[in-house]
Amino acid sequence: MLSPVISASNCLTAQWHNVEQNTDDWMALRFGKATASQFGVIMANEGKAFGDPAKRYALELALQILTGRKAGYSFKSEHMERGHLMEPDARKRYEELTGEIVTNGGFFDCNRYGDSPDGLVTESGILEIKSVTAPVHHANLVRESFDPAYKWQLVGHLHCTGLDWVDFASYCTDFPDASNLLVYRLHRDECEDERDRLRKRLAEFIELVDKTVEQIPV
Numbered sequence: 001m002l003s004p005v006i007s008a009s010n011c012l013t014a015q016w017h018n019v020e021q022n023t024d025d026w027m028a029l030r031f032g033k034a035t036a037s038q039f040g041v042i043m044a045n046e047g048k049a050f051g052d053p054a055k056r057y058a059l060e061l062a063l064q065i066l067t068g069r070k071a072g073y074s075f076k077s078e079h080m081e082r083g084h085l086m087e088p089d090a091r092k093r094y095e096e097l098t099g100e101i102v103t104n105g106g107f108f109d110c111n112r113y114g115d116s117p118d119g120l121v122t123e124s125g126i127l128e129i130k131s132v133t134a135p136v137h138h139a140n141l142v143r144e145s146f147d148p149a150y151k152w153q154l155v156g157h158l159h160c161t162g163l164d165w166v167d168f169a170s171y172c173t174d175f176p177d178a179s180n181l182l183v184y185r186l187h188r189d190e191c192e193d194e195r196d197r198l199r200k201r202l203a204e205f206i207e208l209v210d211k212t213v214e215q216i217p218v
Contacts, residue, residue: 014108014115014160021116026107032065034113034205036156039198042205043152046197050208058205062212086131090171091119093181094127098167102127108160112206115160124164126157129171137172137182146170146184154186155194164188 019026034042034057041053050058064070091102098121105117105126119127130150132140140147146154146168157166170182188195 014110014162016161017107017109018104019106020104026116027070029107029109030114030116031068031070032061032209033109033111034061034202034209036113036115036153036160039152039156039202040149043198043201046201050205054205055208055212058208058212061209062216065209065213066216066218086171086173087118087129089173090129090131090169090181091127093171094129094167094169094183097181097183100125110160112209113160113202115157117157117161117166120163121167126161126163126166127169128154128157128166129169131171134172134174137170137175137180140170140182140184141179144184146186151194152198155191155198158186158188158191159195159198 017025017029019029038057041057042050044054045051094100095102100121102119102121105119108115108117117126118129121127128150130147132147136147147170150168154166154168157163165185165187168184168186170184172180174180
């Protein structure tokens, strides 16, 4: 079922699921699918063979496809946990700053890959929140742009959802109220070339996942 704020034409061929992130249903939808948070790993060494991080990710997805289970181990750093806890505050601050209402991001299913935005904004936009350390936030402030480490995740949001823009929100409570949230927008028409490159690389990565599946006896 599509959300009232998203039209079928905007979504292209993706199927949108109105599920809460980190729930069992959300996890099940993602099994075996490359997701936008890992698109940077996939795009590394573009034009060349995949590196070890991408190969490890392909193995993780292959095992999910074969077993229907999440890996028996997981890694969550203190910084990742802090980011998760601070996300509601950052979303509220974004709404105060922009006057927009953020709705559930759900999961955009593009068959072999997908995307879970932190939120949807009006009929056209996406919100990506990063709760960051003071040095990273300051670098974003000086750069006056989004953190390039997340470039392919942002491009992935636009590719998977078909929406018009994504707001990158850098949040750090160590800063004064006037600058603790920085918002930088990337428009879909600004990254047409990157979206084409991502599409091609994803096709290559899916082939790697399938090859990995074939290598594992069941």
